[in-house]
Amino acid sequence: xLNIIKRFLVTITLLMAASTAASAGHLDRIKETxxxxxxxxxAYYAISYNNAKSGKLQGIDIGLARELAKDLGVELKxxxxxxxxxxxxxxxxxxxxxxxxxxxxxxRAQHLDYSDPYLSSDIYAIVTKNHPTLKNWEDLDKEGHIxxxxxxxxxxxxxxxxxxxxxxxxxxxxxREKEVRTGRADAFLTDFPYGKKILLTYDWAKLLEPSKPFxxxxxxxxxxxxxxxxLTYINNFIKxxxxxxxxxxxxxxxxxxxxxxxx
Numbered sequence: 001x002l003n004i005i006k007r008f009l010v011t012i013t014l015l016m017a018a019s020t021a022a023s024a025g026h027l028d029r030i031k032e033t034x035x036x037x038x039x040x041x042x043a044y045y046a047i048s049y050n051n052a053k054s055g056k057l058q059g060i061d062i063g064l065a066r067e068l069a070k071d072l073g074v075e076l077k078x079x080x081x082x083x084x085x086x087x088x089x090x091x092x093x094x095x096x097x098x099x100x101x102x103x104x105x106x107x108r109a110q111h112l113d114y115s116d117p118y119l120s121s122d123i124y125a126i127v128t129k130n131h132p133t134l135k136n137w138e139d140l141d142k143e144g145h146i147x148x149x150x151x152x153x154x155x156x157x158x159x160x161x162x163x164x165x166x167x168x169x170x171x172x173x174x175x176r177e178k179e180v181r182t183g184r185a186d187a188f189l190t191d192f193p194y195g196k197k198i199l200l201t202y203d204w205a206k207l208l209e210p211s212k213p214f215x216x217x218x219x220x221x222x223x224x225x226x227x228x229x230x231l232t233y234i235n236n237f238i239k240x241x242x243x244x245x246x247x248x249x250x251x252x253x254x255x256x257x258x259x260x261x262x263x
Contacts, residue, residue, distance in 0.1 A: 026096045026223065026230040034074045038065045039081040039095035043173050045197030046254040048100040060119075061099040063250040068099075068237055083152030084171055087111050090224050097234065098222040101193065103154035105217070113225050115234045117218035118247060121192040121259045123158045125208040126180060134186055137210045141165050148176045148188035155189040158215035177202065191217075192259050218261070 030036050040048040040061065048059040057078060069076035079095040086098050090112060104114050125147070127134045134140065140147060145165040149155040152171075159167040168185055170176055176188035181204060190198070198205045221234055241247040242262055251260035 025227045027227075027233055030072060030074055030096060035077055036065075036069045036072055036074050036097075037077045037079050037095040038068075039079045039086055039089055039098040040065070040100045041082050041086070042080060044100050044193065046193040046256055058254075059100075060250045060254045060256055061101060063253070064241065064247070065099045067241060067246055067250075068097075068234075071237060071240070082171075083150060085152070086222075090222060093224070096223070096230070101191075101219040102222045103191075103217040104220050105154050105157055107157070108222070111225070112222040113227070113231050115221040115223075115231065116238050117220045118238055118242075118261050119219035119251075119256065119259050120216060120261055121219070122210060122213060122217075123155065123189055123191065123215045124195040124210075125187040125189055126177075126195060126198050126205050127187045127208060128180060128183075128204050129206045130204075131186065131206075134208065137208050137214075140187060140208070145187070146179075146185040148179045148185045150176060150190075154215075154217050155191075158189060158217075161215065177205075193254075193256060196255060 040057070042048060042050040042057060044059065046059055048057065048061045050056070051058050065078070066076060079089070081089045081095070081098070086102075087108065089095060090098055098112075101119060102108070102114075104117065125137065125140055133142070134145070141162045141164050143164045146168055147159060147162060147165050148168045148170055149159050150171075151169040156169060165186075168179065170179065176190070177198065179185035180188050181202070187208070195207050199207055221238075223230055223234065238247075247260060248257070248262055251257045
């Protein structure tokens with residue numbers, strides 16, 4: 001009888017421990033493991049990208065991820081992802097937070113919790129300078145034109161506003177540029193940071209800007225649903241970096257001050 005009671009108590013103890021572990025939030029685990037895991041996409045110019053010359057990660061969210069880890073007093077680990085798969089990576093607990101300019105969309109909000117926004121950008125189009133029919137934004141939405149978007153980005157949602165042009169979603173890095181440069185597509189849709197990179201990188205590229213706000217989107221950080229303590233900490237971090245000037249500094253350092261939300 002005594003052995004049965006002992007086994008029962010051991011079972012109850014194990015169940016309670018498992019329950020506690022399952023209910024523990026990311027903030028507790030970050031402190032316990034002394035590590036902050038940040039999902040990032042290393043091809044997002046000025047946001048989170050791998051500098052080919054230095055071999056180092058750069059961008060506003062690389063810098064702010066380091067600021068967040070510093071505030072937490074823990075080590076920082078970057079986890080490579082992409083817009084096509086980052087929701088699954090966050091849900092699979094491969095990282096504690098996604099920090100790479102994640103546009104706030106209704107579709108994503110079904111699967112993730114967003115922080116308060118810190119950047120905001122409209123949509124732009126990249127075309128070749130010598131394109132015969134694309135001279136301004138209004139020329140984009142015409143039959144026969146093919147517009148390219150990166151799969152998983154909010155540009156896919158924005159593309160739904162075009163009623164006549166055909167839309168092509170691509171996954172591979174730099175495939176958008178290749179499709180336009182080779183003439184297989186007419187333009188690709190992007191945002192302020194990536195559009196800035198294209199103009200600095202390619203002499204064939206021209207940027208078309210909407211004549212009025214087209215699809216303005218706020219950017220935030222994203223975490224798995226159901227962790228209010230962790231979300232509150234992140235929102236307080238964003239408030240702090242707005243007040244103490246760190247957001248402005250990192251935005252200036254990466255040429256993103258025009259789209260930074262500083263108040």
